[in-house]
Amino acid sequence: MKRLLKSTPGAAIVIAVLALVVAAAGGALAASGGGGKITVCVSKGDGTLYQAKKCQKKDKKLSWNTKGQQGPAGPAGKNGTNGANGANGAVAGLSAKGGLVEFTGGSKTVVSLNLPAGSFIVQGKTQVGGSATSAGYMNDSCTLSDGSASNHAQFSAPFTPAQILTIRLAETSLPMEIAVTSSSPSTVTLICEDVSHEGTAYSTSASDSVITAIQTTSNS
Secondary structure, three states: OEEEEOOOOOHHHHHHHHHHHHHHOOOOOOOOOOOOEEEEEEOOOOOOEEEOOOOOOOOEEEEEEOOOOOOOOOOOOOOOOOOOOOOOOOOOOEEEEEOOEEOOOOEEEEEEEEEOOEEEEEEEEEEEEEEEOOOOEEEEEEEEEOOOOEEEEEEEEEOEEOOOOOOEEEEEEEEEEEEEEEOOOEEEEEEEEEEEEEOOOOEEEEEEEEEEEEEEOOOO
C-alpha cells in the first residue's frame, strides 16, 4: 500500500491538492482501472489517500478521470484588418506598326501608339533612307515622344552608288526609348523630319516603323 496524501479540512481542497501532486509528479499516479481514470483509497481514520489493489475495510474508493470532457467551442474571433493592396503587375505589351512614309522636305508622323493611364517603357524604331540621282547627302532626324518625354535619333550620310548607277542611296535603322508615366490615357508618336539634304531628284522616307510599350509598376 502506498500512502499519498493526508486530508486537509475539506474534500474540495484535498482533490485540488491531489491534482497538483499528479501534475507535479508527471503522472506518477498511474491509472489503476484503465479507461483514463485514476483510482485511490481514502482512509476513514485520517483521510489519507493511498493506492492499493483493494482498499482496506471501511476505507472508500475515490476515482476521477485523467482528462475532462471537451468544452463547447468558443466564439469566433473578430475578422482581421485587410492587408494593403499589392502593386499592379505588368500587363501584355502594346505595339503599333507603320508602313512606308515619305517626308521629303518636311516632317511626318510615321507611327503612333495610344496608351492607357499608367507607367510604361516605350521603344521606337524606324528605317530611314534617302536617294538621289546625283552625288549628295541626307540628314534625317526622328523623335519618339509622348508630349512630355522625348528621345531623338539622327542620321546624316553621303549617298553611295547603288547597283543601278543612276541612283545613289543611304539608309539606316534608328532606335529610341522613353519612359512614360501618365494618370490619363496618352499617345506616343514617332515623327521623322528631313533636316537637310543635297542631291538631284532627292527623296527620303521611313519604313518598318514600330512602337512597343511594356507596362511597369513605376518609372522612378
